Amino acid sequence: MRTLLRTAAVLALLAVLVPSLLIDPFMPLHASWWFTLPLCLLTAGAVAWGSTGMPTGRRWVLVVSAALLVLSMRYWDFNSRKPFLRSFHGLAVGDTKEDAIRKMARFRLSGSGRGFVFARLRHRDPALSERVEFLCFTHTREGWGDSDWGLAYFVDGRLIRTQFSHD
Secondary structure (H helix, E strand, O other), X not given: OHHHHHHHHHHHHHHHHHHHHHHOOOOOHHHOHHHHHHHHHHHHHHHHHHOOOOOHXXXXXXXXXXXXXXXXXXXXXXXXXXXXXXXXXXXXXXXXXXXXHHHOOOOEEEEEEEOOOOHHHHHHOHHHHOOEEEEEEEOOOOOOOOOOEEEEEEEOOEEEEEEEEOO
16 A cells, blocks of 8 residues: 555656646746745655655665756756746846846846836826836747746836736
8 A cells, every 4th residue: 555655646746747847948837936846845755755665875865866856947948938037036126227137138128118017006006107117028039939028117216026928
């Protein structure tokens, strides 16, 4: 029974891990820590449980190797979308426009201006929505990702929100 449970746990882990790796080039899940860290902990736990009965040294090597392998997926760049998202997720509320431009320097600043604001802000605080400025960043002009937009909204020169619109 225990062997069956261990096998089921490993298969369940592979059922999450393999599709996430296959989907990653198109929709980079591993660019976000909120996905990669829980998957890393799940993997380490499943490998630790699945390797019960092995010598302790070998077991630790397997657990640490599996965790590092999952964490490294964040840095596997299949295309320009994942580096773009890592930089874009690095923008923090309160950053200045200059900080945002510096952090996103590797990518195209494809637009900026006023008036392009999210609807909830316009309804909740119309006076504030008049002061909102935006910067629009893109990572490619190629057809597969030319409509990926990273929008950064600023009020009085300070970042208040980011929004990623994918292709």
